[in-house]
Amino acid sequence: QVQLVESGGGLVQAGDSLRLSCAASGLSFGNYAMGWFRQAPGKEREFVGGINWNGGNTLYADSVEGRFDISRDNAKNFVYLQMNSLKPEDTAVYYCAASYTAGWHIRRRVEQYGYFGQGTQVTVQL
Numbered sequence: 001q002v003q004l005v006e007s008g009g010g011l012v013q014a015g016d017s018l019r020l021s022c023a024a025s026g027l028s029f030g031n032y033a034m035g036w037f038r039q040a041p042g043k044e045r046e047f048v049g050g051i052n053w054n055g056g057n058t059l060y061a062d063s064v065e066g067r068f069d070i071s072r073d074n075a076k077n078f079v080y081l082q083m084n085s086l087k088p089e090d091t092a093v094y095y096c097a098a099s100y101t102a103g104w105h106i107r108r109r110v111e112q113y114g115y116f117g118q119g120t121q122v123t124v125q126l
Contacts, residue, residue, distance in 0.1 A: 002024075003024070014124055019083070020083070035098075036097070037095045038122075040093075052105065070082075095117055
């Protein structure tokens with residue numbers, strides 16, 4: 001079965017960096033666009049960013065544009081989220097997601113992704 005396993009979360013100070021990793025298995029990874037979502041307590045899950053099947057296109061939420069960077073390694077079935085200049089408002093559980101999407105397009109809505117990981121906690125303190 002499809003498994004997405006996130007790692008790399010933790011407790012950091014404002015201004016620090018973190019790199020999240022997501023290991024994918026049970027799917028033809030190169031056929032999937034990948035996304036990162038996050039959910040803070042009491043809030044809905046929101047799109048953070050996404051990357052198309054071959055890494056040629058990325059898309060970010062306005063709140064993280066210029067600070068976060070998504071990349072993927074199709075040979076290893078990994079997708080990464082490099083987070084720089086972290087802010088307290090970035091505190092959330094971060095989820096990796098897979099969407100069976102070919103071409104250039106990147107989807108932004110939760111319901112457009114068929115698979116999610118279990119999440120990893122990121123906490124940013126002042």
